[in-house]
Amino acid sequence: MPIYKLFIEIVGDLPLSEINDDVALTYVETLKKLPANMNKIPAYRGKTIELVGAMMLEQNDEWSLQRRYMQLEGLLSLSDNQSARLSAVIN
Numbered sequence: 001m002p003i004y005k006l007f008i009e010i011v012g013d014l015p016l017s018e019i020n021d022d023v024a025l026t027y028v029e030t031l032k033k034l035p036a037n038m039n040k041i042p043a044y045r046g047k048t049i050e051l052v053g054a055m056m057l058e059q060n061d062e063w064s065l066q067r068r069y070m071q072l073e074g075l076l077s078l079s080d081n082q083s084a085r086l087s088a089v090i091n
Contacts, residue, residue, distance in 0.1 A: 010049055034053075
């Protein structure tokens with residue numbers, strides 16, 4: 001995607017007189033959150049910035065949940081004492 005189209009998608013079609021430091025900062029911060037070569041990744045190709053952001057959040061949530069459950073299983077296996085196992089999971 002050409003840079004000017006990406007700029008318009010992120011900040012909107014603003015007249016040049018309205019583009020200021022805040023608009024530029026919004027653009028740069030949004031770019032930092034997007035995956036590099038976004039249009040070369042098949043899952044993101046042709047998607048809007050909002051949709052790519054939502055997809056990335058969903059992937060991050062899934063990763064966090066998987067990571068959390070792996071940690072809970074690890075805590076359960078640390079103790080042979082049933083009450084210690086339960087308190088480790090509850091706390």
